Amino acid sequence: MLEALLWDVDGTLAETERDGHRVAFNLAFAEAGLPWGWCERRYGELLQVTGGRERLLADMATRADAPATPAAREALARRLHALKNAAYARLVAEDRLRARPGVVGLIRAARAAGLRQAIVTTTSRANVQALLPRLLGPDWANCFDALLCGEDVAAKKPDPEVYTLALQRLGLAPARALALEDSPAGCQAAQAAGVAVLLRPSAYFPRPPDGAGWTWDEARPPDLTALRLGHARHRAVA
Numbered sequence: 001m002l003e004a005l006l007w008d009v010d011g012t013l014a015e016t017e018r019d020g021h022r023v024a025f026n027l028a029f030a031e032a033g034l035p036w037g038w039c040e041r042r043y044g045e046l047l048q049v050t051g052g053r054e055r056l057l058a059d060m061a062t063r064a065d066a067p068a069t070p071a072a073r074e075a076l077a078r079r080l081h082a083l084k085n086a087a088y089a090r091l092v093a094e095d096r097l098r099a100r101p102g103v104v105g106l107i108r109a110a111r112a113a114g115l116r117q118a119i120v121t122t123t124s125r126a127n128v129q130a131l132l133p134r135l136l137g138p139d140w141a142n143c144f145d146a147l148l149c150g151e152d153v154a155a156k157k158p159d160p161e162v163y164t165l166a167l168q169r170l171g172l173a174p175a176r177a178l179a180l181e182d183s184p185a186g187c188q189a190a191q192a193a194g195v196a197v198l199l200r201p202s203a204y205f206p207r208p209p210d211g212a213g214w215t216w217d218e219a220r221p222p223d224l225t226a227l228r229l230g231h232a233r234h235r236a237v238a
């Protein structure tokens with residue numbers, strides 16, 4: 001039986017990667033006086049690396065004009081990441097990010113039906129706390145029983161840690177939960193924790209990865225009955 005929905009954030013709730021984080025990283029580069037910029041294509045490549053600070057370090061490893069030592073790169077990555085998250089919050093406050101169709105209705109319907117819900121993301125907590133009130137309104141936190149973010153884990157997706165932690169917090173067996181994810185890394189993380197996935201393709205991940213199993217049909221968005229039926233069909237075995 002389906003008892004909980006585990007929501008990824010970036011790409012799943014809103015197109016935050018293309019329209020939020022990427023834009024905010026570029027604002028951070030400019031603010032720091034760096035002549036760096038990530039176009040949509042380059043950012044898509046860098047999304048292979050999860051975590052904003054880790055993504056900055058991966059890009060620096062390819063640049064001749066990055067600081068020479070690991071310590072200096074780490075310090076710059078931390079500074080740029082803080083600037084990026086502040087810029088991201090400003091973009092959210094300017095209403096530049098909207099919920100993807102069907103998401104708000106499904107979260108509210110699941111709550112009304114007594115399903116438990118958690119945010120299971122590898123983005124920073126500050127980004128979630130900036131975005132969710134804009135998408136769901138000031139009572140957003142009432143929709144969720146747990147909030148698991150990048151700071152809560154030692155290893156980010158595709159590692160299953162964040163899903164395992166969410167299941168522990170909710171006191172649930174993996175087979176009782178359904179993950180909603182957009183990326184191969186997210187899908188991999190959920191499945192490695194034994195959780196079935198409803199994959200929703202996004203701007204950067206338009207095609208379901210091999211083995212994704214169940215994909216959100218934009219022409220026939222799932223209601224709770226469809227979620228329950230689909231979950232019974234695709235339930236992963238822990």
Ligand code: XBP
Pocket residue numbers: 008009010011017021049050051052053081120121122123124125127150157183186
């Ligand atoms: C997405 C990520 C994050 C965001 C940026 O994770 O990989 O790194 O791009 O977030 P998810 P931070 O889809 O699991 O939400 O800069 O805060 O790391």
Ligand code: MG
Pocket residue numbers: 008009010011012181182183186
């Ligand atoms: Mg995602």
